[in-house]
Amino acid sequence: MKKNTTPVAFILLALTATLLPGLLSATEMTGKEIAFDRSKGNCLACHAIEDGDMPGNIGPPLIVMKARFPDRAALKAQIWDATVKNPISIMPPFGKHEILNDTEIEKILDYLYTL
C-alpha cells in the first residue's frame, strides 16, 4: 500500500502542473500577460511595448495611450477588428476571429491605458 501512494501522488502532481496553467489562463492572467503571451495577444510580434523583449517593428509603438486614445471604444475597435479601419491591415482581428475573448480584450485595454 505504502509503495503505491508515491506514484499516485506523483501523477496527481504532474496532472495539476500541466492542467493548471491552461485552466487558469483565461481568468488569472493579467492584461499584460495576455498581451505578451505568444499564444494569446502576441502584440510584441509587431509592437514595441514597455518591458517587452525583442519586439517587432511592424506596427507603431504602443505608448501614451491615454492621450492618443481618449475614446476607449475606438481603442477596443482597433483590437476587435483592425480591418474595419484598414481593410488590408496585417493586425489580426482579435475579437472578430475569437483569438481573444471579450474579458481578455477588456483586460488588455486596462493594461494599455497604463502605458
Add this chain to the structure above:
Amino acid sequence: MKIFLNPFVFIALIAVTVNVMATPEEDKKTFQQFYSERFSNIDLDEFSNGVYALDKDARSQWEAMSDFPPYEDALEEGEELFNTPFENGNHYASCFQNDGQNIRQNYPLFDTQRNTVVTLELAINECRIHNNEQPLPYKKGDIAKISAYMASTSEGSATNVSIPDTKEALSAYQAGKQFFYTKHGQLNFSCANCHVQYAGRKARSETLSTALGQTTHFPVYRLKWEALGTLHRRFDSCLINIRATPLEAQSETYKNLEYFLSYMSNGLPINGPASRK
C-alpha cells in the same frame, strides 16, 4: 508613423486591386519594381538570398555557415540517387530535357495536355512511376535530395518560368496569385501582408523576406528541420503559423501558388539548395 504607413497601404492596394486584370508579364514588372524601389540599394539578383539580402547581421552568421553548408551530405546523396538506375535499367535523366541538367529554372512548367502545373518534384515522381517505381513522399527525404541536386546543376541560371497562352494556364496563374493576396487562417494574414507590405520589417526578432526570390533556392535546409524540405513543406510552416490549415503537397492550390511565386521571380538566378533558420 501613420504617415509612414500610408504609402505601403497605397502600393499594396494597387497590387491587390488594380492589377487583378493585368497580364502576368505586367504583374511581374510591377512586383519586381515594387521591391527595387523599396530596397533601392539592393540589386535584383540579391533577392535570391531571401532574408539575408535584407538582414545584415543574420547574413554574416549565414555566410560563415556557408563554408560547411549543412546540406552538403544530403546534396551528395541526391546526386547518387539521381544517377542510380531504376530496376528496369533506366535513369532519372531519361525523363528530362538535357538529361535533367541545368533545367531547374524552367520549373514549375504548365502541361497543356493535362492542363496542370508540373513542379520539379511532381516530375521526379512521375518519372519514377513511369519506370515502375513507387512515388516518394513529397515534403522531405529523398525527393528533396534529388531536387536539391538538380537545382545545384542550375546554379546561376535565370529563373525562366513560362505561361503558355491558354485559358487554363492563365487561370492556374491567377489562382496562385489570388491565394497569395487572400487572407487566411484565424490570424487573418495574407502571404502579401508579411512578404510584400512588411518585407524587411521584424516580427519579433524575425526579419520578413521579400516574396521576390523566395523560390530560387529551394529545397532549403532549415536548421529547425535539421533536414532539407521542399517549397510546399515551407508553405505549410507559414500557414500553420497563421493558424490556417496546411494543404497537401502537390495539391492544385500549392502548385498554382508555386507557379505564381516562381513567375514573379523570373530573371533571378537559381541558387539552391540553401540553408535557412
